[in-house]
Amino acid sequence: MSDLLPVELRCVVCDQAHPSTVDAHVCPRHEGLAGILDVVVSPGQPGAGEDPLDRYRTHLPLPAAPRVLPAGYLSRTPLLPAPRLAALLGVGELLIKDESRHPTGSLKDRSSALAVELAAYGGFGDIACASTGNAASSLAGACAVAGLTARIFVPVGTPAGKLAQLAAFGARVVLVRGSYDDAYYLCEDAARAFGWYDRNCAVNPYLMEGKKTCGLELAEQLRDGPADWVSVAVGDGCTVAAIGKGLAEGGHGASRLLAVQPAGAAPIVDAFAAGREEIEPVHARTVADSVSVGRPRNAVKALRAVRASGGAFSAVDDAEILEAMRLLGEHAGVFAEPGAAAGIAAIRQARADGLIGPRDRVVHVVTGSGLKTPGAVTAPFPEIEPTLDAVRAVVAA
Amino acid sequence: MSDLLPVELRCVVCDQAHPSTVDAHVCPRHEGLAGILDVVVSPGQPGAGEDPLDRYRTHLPLPAAPRVLPAGYLSRTPLLPAPRLAALLGVGELLIKDESRHPTGSLKDRSSALAVELAAYGGFGDIACASTGNAASSLAGACAVAGLTARIFVPVGTPAGKLAQLAAFGARVVLVRGSYDDAYYLCEDAARAFGWYDRNCAVNPYLMEGKKTCGLELAEQLRDGPADWVSVAVGDGCTVAAIGKGLAEGGHGASRLLAVQPAGAAPIVDAFAAGREEIEPVHARTVADSVSVGRPRNAVKALRAVRASGGAFSAVDDAEILEAMRLLGEHAGVFAEPGAAAGIAAIRQARADGLIGPRDRVVHVVTGSGLKTPGAVTAPFPEIEPTLDAVRAVVAA
Numbered sequence: 030m031s032d033l034l035p036v037e038l039r040c041v042v043c044d045q046a047h048p049s050t051v052d053a054h055v056c057p058r059h060e061g062l063a064g065i066l067d068v069v070v071s072p073g074q075p076g077a078g079e080d081p082l083d084r085y086r087t088h089l090p091l092p093a094a095p096r097v098l099p100a101g102y103l104s105r106t107p108l109l110p111a112p113r114l115a116a117l118l119g120v121g122e123l124l125i126k127d128e129s130r131h132p133t134g135s136l137k138d139r140s141s142a143l144a145v146e147l148a149a150y151g152g153f154g155d156i157a158c159a160s161t162g163n164a165a166s167s168l169a170g171a172c173a174v175a176g177l178t179a180r181i182f183v184p185v186g187t188p189a190g191k192l193a194q195l196a197a198f199g200a201r202v203v204l205v206r207g208s209y210d211d212a213y214y215l216c217e218d219a220a221r222a223f224g225w226y227d228r229n230c231a232v233n234p235y236l237m238e239g240k241k242t243c244g245l246e247l248a249e250q251l252r253d254g255p256a257d258w259v260s261v262a263v264g265d266g267c268t269v270a271a272i273g274k275g276l277a278e279g280g281h282g283a284s285r286l287l288a289v290q291p292a293g294a295a296p297i298v299d300a301f302a303a304g305r306e307e308i309e310p311v312h313a314r315t316v317a318d319s320v321s322v323g324r325p326r327n328a329v330k331a332l333r334a335v336r337a338s339g340g341a342f343s344a345v346d347d348a349e350i351l352e353a354m355r356l357l358g359e360h361a362g363v364f365a366e367p368g369a370a371a372g373i374a375a376i377r378q379a380r381a382d383g384l385i386g387p388r389d390r391v392v393h394v395v396t397g398s399g400l401k402t403p404g405a406v407t408a409p410f411p412e413i414e415p416t417l418d419a420v421r422a423v424v425a426a
Numbered sequence: 427m428s429d430l431l432p433v434e435l436r437c438v439v440c441d442q443a444h445p446s447t448v449d450a451h452v453c454p455r456h457e458g459l460a461g462i463l464d465v466v467v468s469p470g471q472p473g474a475g476e477d478p479l480d481r482y483r484t485h486l487p488l489p490a491a492p493r494v495l496p497a498g499y500l501s502r503t504p505l506l507p508a509p510r511l512a513a514l515l516g517v518g519e520l521l522i523k524d525e526s527r528h529p530t531g532s533l534k535d536r537s538s539a540l541a542v543e544l545a546a547y548g549g550f551g552d553i554a555c556a557s558t559g560n561a562a563s564s565l566a567g568a569c570a571v572a573g574l575t576a577r578i579f580v581p582v583g584t585p586a587g588k589l590a591q592l593a594a595f596g597a598r599v600v601l602v603r604g605s606y607d608d609a610y611y612l613c614e615d616a617a618r619a620f621g622w623y624d625r626n627c628a629v630n631p632y633l634m635e636g637k638k639t640c641g642l643e644l645a646e647q648l649r650d651g652p653a654d655w656v657s658v659a660v661g662d663g664c665t666v667a668a669i670g671k672g673l674a675e676g677g678h679g680a681s682r683l684l685a686v687q688p689a690g691a692a693p694i695v696d697a698f699a700a701g702r703e704e705i706e707p708v709h710a711r712t713v714a715d716s717v718s719v720g721r722p723r724n725a726v727k728a729l730r731a732v733r734a735s736g737g738a739f740s741a742v743d744d745a746e747i748l749e750a751m752r753l754l755g756e757h758a759g760v761f762a763e764p765g766a767a768a769g770i771a772a773i774r775q776a777r778a779d780g781l782i783g784p785r786d787r788v789v790h791v792v793t794g795s796g797l798k799t800p801g802a803v804t805a806p807f808p809e810i811e812p813t814l815d816a817v818r819a820v821v822a823a
Contacts, residue, residue: 113573185809196807197751198759201820203808203817215813215814218814222817223821362571363529398531400795403586404590408592409593411599411601412602413602414602415604417616
């Protein structure tokens with residue numbers, strides 16, 4: 030029996046074809062992790078059902094074997110109009126793709142579910158992942174469903190909500206004294222040394238395909254008319270590239286990608302502005318922990334996807350990100366983590382710059398739940414005695 | 427034009443009919459809040475679509491007016507098999523109804539969405555709610571979507587995750603120095619005094635109908651075969667009564683309800699054991715904040731629903747609840763808040779007592795996300811230097 034997955038793999042640097050084994054990594058012709066592989070598929074029409082791994086099966090590197098996660102573990106996330114926030118931002122229409130509805134509260138559930146399917150098919154019992162938090166908690170959750178062991182590498186300082194999820198799911202976690210980048214390279218080494226399946230999205234070519242289902246859903250949900258812009262935050266670069274790929278495969282090539290990084294972790298923004306494909310690593314510092322990446326591993330795919338869409342990269346500072354969180358919560362009823370709100374700040378900026386027009390239809394992807402980082406909002410509520418007079422005083426104030 | 431809602435209202439004590447105005451409350455013939463009204467509907471078949479307020483429109487007290495929340499704000503939650511946890515508990519099949527997937531992470535989103543529709547129809551600009559947390563955050567979220575003002579009364583000591591949600595959604599919150607019960611009665615008084623719409627599920631007869639959609643979905647999802655038991659945690663009593671009602675209206679009368687309260691807040695368990703409808707209030711003390719209710723307002727409906735189903739009430743202590751959280755997380759991949767895990771402890775107990783049989787099909791309803799109370803899990807993870815030797819030491823340990 031062949032254990033190749035039903036897709037083609039090609040190096041993004043030299044276009045060399047590689048066999049689609051379940052543990053394919055990077056092209057060995059290039060130094061380090063530069064030779065990222067791209068997955069090429071020949072998809073059919075979407076299937077029935079709401080679980081994206083079933084619905085978009087012919088778009089995905091999935092074997093014919095039965096799946097290990099139950100159908101419905103993932104489901105389609107809603108695309109919801111936010112007319113009051115659209116009016117505040119001065120755009121014609123704003124639609125929120127709410128990825129916080131996933132089982133562990135982030136878009137990363139899409140790729141972690143795929144990782145678990147591939148690892149189980151490949152006979153692996155352990156899956157390794159370095160993460161600023163969301164990839165880790167999503168992997169831990171999917172592993173707990175399937176009965177696999179999650180091996181997690183997170184930097185010291187990961188938010189409490191994300192660590193609580195890891196503990197709840199029984200993941201094997203190490204807190205690495207260093208940055209996300211340190212945790213990342215250590216995880217790569219450990220996965221090789223111990224024979225664990227590698228869930229890291231930048232070097233495992235298949236994982237981005239899981240995230241791609243967000244774009245495929247959008248393409249179906251936007252059948253009533255194309256979006257002019259799709260805004261999403263960028264850390265390593267996989268998510269924006271995946272959404273662009275999904276939109277294109279779904280026949281929705283019209284949308285321009287608005288890719289945003291926090292000003293304190295914006296190396297891909299800099300490369301975009303300079304017209305380069307190589308990035309200059311920075312020392313990441315931002316409140317948006319989910320995209321606090323100083324040395325992005327997938328800048329190439331991100332830059333190509335945004336350029337191919339005719340889109341733009343922009344940087345927003347932490348104050349703008351926190352204000353965007355407030356706007357999303359108060360005027361659209363979506364509690365996003367800081368990174369997941371950054372795109373709202375970018376839309377505001379692009380509108381002010383004239384890049385986005387007053388009648389444009391804009392999609393913003395909320396990539397993760399604000400419940401994971403409750404410390405990012407303050408709750409200065411008045412404490413009162415249980416009397417009506419005390420209520421009256423607060424209402425009058 | 428008539429502004430009556432298309433349902434009948436009847437007092438649970440004296441069966442007196444009442445006009446179905448949008449702000450109907452309790453039957454004035456009885457002291458205090460005793461005369462709770464019940465909603466009687468003449469439903470048709472479920473409609474198309476996944477949003478329960480659309481799908482089950484003929485089961486609900488909704489006016490013919492257009493809805494203010496977008497379709498898809500609510501969606502059907504999955505019912506997922508958990509075979510490894512079933513084996514651990516010694517039951518034939520365990521299915522998890524995961525209500526943490528809702529927009530603010532709890533089952534309460536179902537009734538808060540309905541409250542917002544009714545308040546908007548009635549011309550109210552403010553909606554009031556007392557809550558241990560989930561009802562409040564769900565109301566705050568739905569109000570932010572619709573542009574209404576949420577007036578929230580929570581006891582001092584409400585978990586940080588829930589307060590952060592309230593802050594994010596821009597709710598007007600007071601922290602009441604006292605118990606949930608104190609916050610509850612203060613909210614009732616304030617709603618009357620200030621003319622706010624009353625979202626409290628025990629006295630607003632319509633709100634339970636929102637929760638009922640959980641049971642209606644279950645009835646559809648269980649078409650391949652009835653469940654022997656449906657387990658769910660109980661605070662005020664509305665949720666279990668609503669699920670029972672939804673199952674019955676959905677033509678799925680076969681399931682017995684397993685209603686669980688924390689041992690430190692178990693007044694309805696006591697009334698059930700004594701064969702009474704009246705409860706003796708207790709001083710609630712439990713880690714399960716979402717069901718920490720010493721003076722339940724809807725014991726009558728809860729007791730009747732459980733008895734009508736041939737079901738049972740049981741109490742589990744805090745240690746069993748925390749162990750149930752761990753089991754759900756590690757063996758089913760669901761991170762539940764403590765109250766939302768209590769039913770797993772009750773299943774274990776009922777299995778040990780022989781009430782649940784070894785081949786029984788059991789549904790457990792996870793009513794809210796563990797991300798709201800991350801402090802309930804500890805994360806004692808090892809901190810290491812970024813070296814492979816350090817990883818090796820941890821793996822070997």
